[in-house]
Amino acid sequence: MKKMKAIVKEKEGIGAILKEVDIPKPKEDEALIRVIYSAVCGTDHHIYSWNPWAQSNVKLPHILGHEFVGEVVEIGRSISQVKVGDIVSAETHIFCGICKQCLTGNQGICKSMKLLGIHTPGSFAEYITVPEKVLWRNPKDIPLKHCAVQEPLGVALEGVLAEDISGKSVLVTGCGPIGLFAIAVARASGASEIYASDVKEYRLSLAKEVGADKVINPKETNLAEATLEYTHGDGVDVLIECSGSPKALRSGLEALTKGGRVSLVGLFGQEINLEPNSLLVFKAARVYGISGRKIFSTWWKVRELLEKRKLNIDPIITHELPLEEFEKAMHLVEDGTCGKILIKP
């Protein structure tokens, strides 16, 4: 059996190691893909650090990684659309196709979905197998590095475009990769003014680079007050919450105009204490929970924007590291001194 390099989490507790494992054999409905770039996600760090979520969702040993671009090198017998040589990425929500959600056009929130790279072996490896139904064929003219980040970019796009934003003011709280992608999408989609907040100066400077008009560090400035001042006391039309911080959500809602819209993209590590009457009810606010992408309408929108070079996302891809330096990638994520990190097998 031929071998490949992969980042494997073998034991509970912090850590993962680079080791040689068997190259997987694709099942009937799967393709074998040679990974070209794989992008690091917060979820990979959750698995690496073995947080409570990872403990109850991931079976060991496990290969990390789920955002990628690669080349198809072998296909299973029942595959009909994908060919050897295709450059592909993947939707990470492996939907069942038969539940109520799947049968009503909502595969992205399938009731019994499996997650690629979480419930199946991941892409921090030289090869990965993926079921054909979640493969996405990339056109030749999108840069490979952009192809590798379409999955998180799609989440940001859904958050921003849950409603029309042209001519509207937008506040993005949290400037990790998803928040930064959200700023780039908002800029390309005609937002009138974009405010961005984060507690890390490094991330605020990236936010400016990708199109934020004003950046606010809540450690130094009251976020709600500053935003209200910028908007002449009206507040913002749209809040895109990407930080998962209860404080940021509260400040963002305080800064939301009456009749405004909220997209909740970030995941919260705890329960939140909010005063709903003044912050939501009397504002007649519309709140959207953003869970992944729409399959596959989000992918088509992302493709259009990338193919026509409408998104300024190059500054967000801050690092490119070999598999051997995976540990360094995890430290960068912990420090928050990175945007998206690409891993090259």
Ligand SMILES: [Zn+2]
């Ligand atoms: Zn991810």
Ligand SMILES: [Zn+2]
């Ligand atoms: Zn389903």
